[in-house]
Amino acid sequence: MKNDISRVKDPVKETHDNIGLSTPCHTKEIPLWLVLLDNIPTLMLFVLGFLIINKLTTAGAVIFAFYTVFSVVWFWARICPYCHHYGTRACPCGYGVISSGLFARKDPKSFQKVFKRNLVVVFPNWFVPLGAAVFLLVTDYSVPVLILTICLCVIGFVIIPAISKLVGCKNCEIKEDCPWMTTNKKHNC
Numbered sequence: 322m323k324n325d326i327s328r329v330k331d332p333v334k335e336t337h338d339n340i341g342l343s344t345p346c347h348t349k350e351i352p353l354w355l356v357l358l359d360n361i362p363t364l365m366l367f368v369l370g371f372l373i374i375n376k377l378t379t380a381g382a383v384i385f386a387f388y389t390v391f392s393v394v395w396f397w398a399r400i401c402p403y404c405h406h407y408g409t410r411a412c413p414c415g416y417g418v419i420s421s422g423l424f425a426r427k428d429p430k431s432f433q434k435v436f437k438r439n440l441v442v443v444f445p446n447w448f449v450p451l452g453a454a455v456f457l458l459v460t461d462y463s464v465p466v467l468i469l470t471i472c473l474c475v476i477g478f479v480i481i482p483a484i485s486k487l488v489g490c491k492n493c494e495i496k497e498d499c500p501w502m503t504t505n506k507k508h509n510c
């Protein structure tokens with residue numbers, strides 16, 4: 322019986338072995354509350370973005386909603402497979418596990434280069450709603466739009482970066498290799 326179990330292949334380990342890695346080297350399990358803390362504000366940002374753009378155009382809001390999903394899947398496909406947290410529960414937002422279920426392992430040595438090249442895909446999730454909000458405030462001011470804009474700015478530009486910096490990424494075992502954290506460091510100096 323023991324021999325039967327040992328013959329069952331672990332696809333993540335297999336792909337690591339195939340590219341000459343002894344990983345997963347990060348075995349720490351991120352608790353569920355931290356994964357939720359990382360994802361709920363992002364989800365709120367997407368909803369706020371949808372509501373703001375919807376004040377301008379419903380078709381635009383629907384396109385934005387599809388884009389947010391596309392950007393997350395792009396992240397799973399084009400960034401996470403290169404990360405050392407791919408296929409482990411050490412990823413602060415849980416993407417590493419999802420990505421490994423959908424996309425094949427890639428060479429982690431390219432992580433920094435790939436991260437910098439692909440991170441731009443998430444920027445419209447912040448800046449398109451912000452642009453729409455500014456446009457609405459200038460051309461058709463209303464208190465509801467002002468409230469939505471304040472919520473968007475607080476969540477997108479204060480809460481999400483603060484969670485990353487103070488909780489999610491703070492204790493990450495690979496933060497010294499992560500362009501997100503090293504970029505923040507440069508700006509904070």
Ligand code: SF4
Nearest residue numbers: 401404406412416417
């Ligand atoms: S730490 Fe970032 S890049 Fe790595 S698996 Fe998680 S979400 Fe993807």
